[in-house]
Amino acid sequence: MAKETKISMAVIRRLPKYHRYLGELLRKDIDRISSKELSEKIGFTASQIRQDLNCFGDFGQQGYGYNVKDLYDQIGKILGLDKNYKTVIVGAGNIGQAVANYAKFEKLGFHLQAIFDKNPKLIGIKIRDIEVKDVDCLDTYLKENTIDIGIICVPKEHAQTIADIMIKNGIKGIWNFAPTDLSAPDDVIVENVHLSESLMILSYRLNESELFKE
């Protein structure tokens, strides 16, 4: 039975990693694993793994461990990967195209319905059989089609404008690649991918390890 207490974000952030490792085990036809073994592969402590998994229910069995397929499915379900989401991408530049072509997303249940851009040179081209539409049609498109997730790949100057159009039309989640923080009501989930922050942290860690100290 699932616990009623709120799951902390620290736990959630680890779930995709469990999911990934379990997927690998599955492909290797390994059908059971203990928290100890998993701990050695994944690098978290066994104690933490047990506690994390226990947040969601009694997945394991004493003296046996966890059933890989079961656990994989359960975590997938917790993450909402058993659902299907309709998505649109706004911004068909390099990042937009990269996201559009990232095949894995379809497999996770994210179905790309449309792509928008304002650049006339991009409007009309096809990416994965989807024709890039004029961003001016975004508002109308969202009114006529129910879309769950909007993916923002435009420059930061336009990101909030696009987000506002999405929000106005009832989008539920935004995956934001623009290097800015979007404002949105509480019932719209915004998940950011800030590449330059990641790069800055790499840079910090390089210097911290004193390789670059002069």
Place this chain on the structure above:
Amino acid sequence: MAKETKISMAVIRRLPKYHRYLGELLRKDIDRISSKELSEKIGFTASQIRQDLNCFGDFGQQGYGYNVKDLYDQIGKILGLDKNYKTVIVGAGNIGQAVANYAKFEKLGFHLQAIFDKNPKLIGIKIRDIEVKDVDCLDTYLKENTIDIGIICVPKEHAQTIADIMIKNGIKGIWNFAPTDLSAPDDVIVENVHLSESLMILSYRLNESELFKE
């Protein structure tokens, strides 16, 4: 004077955000700001901001606040953004090209020296005036050129192989876009960008807010 205690990763992860907001203030010609004002913009508590900044030295002044330009530069320095890094990208697919074209990186001091791929259709094409080389030349190239950071944009099956070549040739940091965990010695810093983990967290949060509950 900088404190001698080890700075926690929790603090480091917030630094890029401070840097970004301070950059915005700078562009608006705002030259001073208090932790309270910054807290309202950025969404952290004022207390946290003060404590974070105080980890690195006495940047603020009582009764005045922080000097924006000063703080921006200092944080940039802490993050190592005053240094220059030579980088190579391996994998000239969608993500590799997106990264190569992401102009911001040059501005942060990351200078792209070469791009490699194994696809004959990509070898020879030019991305930002840099010709894509055969990945078979990577090892030789790294021996003949001192490169600081390797950016891995290949499928996960090949990621470790590429990483090993980089490590063998003395690369100091790896920015990994492949959806896998790389093994590397402690003195090589690996920073991961796992897009699908970010997407899964978005998916989780959508379901958590019960919009998708059936």
Place this chain on the structure above:
DNA sequence: TATTACCTGTTATTATTTTGAAAAGTGTAG
């Protein structure tokens, strides 16, 4: 079927992180 090694769920402990609040320095207005 009894015994033993194994492993989880759970509780307790420790460490880390965040928040709060007192103490102290700075600038400004009168």
Place this chain on the structure above:
DNA sequence: CTACACTTTTCAAAATAATAACAGGTAATA
């Protein structure tokens, strides 16, 4: 020049998170 408003630094408390310890089951084995 003094008093006050402002804001940081620093220290303390509270909240979170991670780790360790342990009690209670399970499965394998003889």
